[in-house]
Amino acid sequence: SQQGEEDPQALSIQEGENATMNCSYKTSINNLQWYRQNSGRGLVHLILIRSNEREKHSGRLRVTLDTSKKSSSLLITASRAADTASYFCATDGSSNTGKLIFGQGTTLQVKP
Amino acid sequence: GAVVSQHPSWVICKSGTSVKIECRSLDFQATTMFWYRQFPKQSLMLMATSNEGSKATYEQGVEKDKFLINHASLTLSTLTVTSAHPEDSSFYICSADGLRPDTQYFGPGTRLTVL
Numbered sequence: 534s535q536q537g538e539e540d541p542q543a544l545s546i547q548e549g550e551n552a553t554m555n556c557s558y559k560t561s562i563n564n565l566q567w568y569r570q571n572s573g574r575g576l577v578h579l580i581l582i583r584s585n586e587r588e589k590h591s592g593r594l595r596v597t598l599d600t601s602k603k604s605s606s607l608l609i610t611a612s613r614a615a616d617t618a619s620y621f622c623a624t625d626g627s628s629n630t631g632k633l634i635f636g637q638g639t640t641l642q643v644k645p
Numbered sequence: 646g647a648v649v650s651q652h653p654s655w656v657i658c659k660s661g662t663s664v665k666i667e668c669r670s671l672d673f674q675a676t677t678m679f680w681y682r683q684f685p686k687q688s689l690m691l692m693a694t695s696n697e698g699s700k701a702t703y704e705q706g707v708e709k710d711k712f713l714i715n716h717a718s719l720t721l722s723t724l725t726v727t728s729a730h731p732e733d734s735s736f737y738i739c740s741a742d743g744l745r746p747d748t749q750y751f752g753p754g755t756r757l758t759v760l
Contacts, residue, residue: 564747575649575738576689576751621688631677631742633749635689 539622539636547644552609554639556622557602563625565598566633567607570619579607579620614645647744648672651737651752658729659760665725666755668739674719676743680712683736683754695722719743729759 538557546552558565564583568576582589582598582605589596595608609616619640623633648671658664668678677696681689693714695701701714711733713725722741726733736756740749 566747568751573736573754573756575651575753576740578748578750581747625747630694631747631749632679632691632694634691637688640686 539620539639541639542637543640543642545642545644546612548612548614550612550643552612552616552641552643554607554620554641555604556606556636557604558622558624558634558636559603560624560626562600563629565596565605566623567594567596567605568621568623568635570621570638572618576621609641612641612643614643617641617643647750649739649741649750649752651739651755653755654753655756655758657758657760660730661728663725663727664729664757665723666737666739666757668722668724668741668752670720670741670743670750673741673744675722675741676719677741678716678722679740679742679749680714680722680724681738681740683738685736689738692724726757729757731759733757734759 540555566581567579570576580591580596582596593610598605619638621638622636650669652667680692683689692707693701693703695714695716697716697719703709716722736754738754740751742749
């Protein structure tokens with residue numbers, strides 16, 4: 534069952550602006566991951582943050598994790614039109630089966 | 646590295662027919678493969694988990710007799726949608742792990758349309 538909630542559901546910004554997406558989950562986790570999906574395509578892994586980490590960076594991406602609030606955020610700085618896509622968080626639900634539980638996703642549109 | 650392919654990328658079939666979708670890990674051996682379904686503008690729902698040489702584990706609410714999964718080798722898993730109906734029309738995505746810890750690599754997806 535889905536356990537992640539993401540907000541906003543949709544986000545529209547101008548190129549160069551920052552985009553922030555939030556994800557909340559319900560159970561304990563070992564890690565949380567963010568994925569990107571271009572329309573009608575498969576998913577691309579962006580970044581993984583472990584439950585004992587609070588913040589992680591990768592290029593223009595910054596992810597935070599607050600396990601006490603069971604929430605995470607993804608910040609994309611200096612957005613580009615090519616960043617237009619849907620972004621999903623996914624958790625492992627503290628299982629060791631490799632199964633992922635995906636959030637509802639945020640659709641980001643970056644206008645040139 | 647870590648490329649996962651799916652075939653076909655799209656398929657249109659008549660109601661009542663069966664459709665087979667292949668998922669291959671091209672440059673690594675997958676410990677486990679996962680099958681997801683995604684309806685338009687919705688998130689991915691895990692359907693089943695499969696390991697090479699063993700029966701797939703289905704999520705609650707997924708009919709195992711309707712969605713047959715075969716994991717014949719460490720690089721190939723197939724999903725067969727049997728007696729497909731229009732409500733089975735969806736985007737089916739597979740993923741594979743085994744290359745890096747806690748990381749799944751996703752295929753490009755297969756768009757199934759049942760008329």
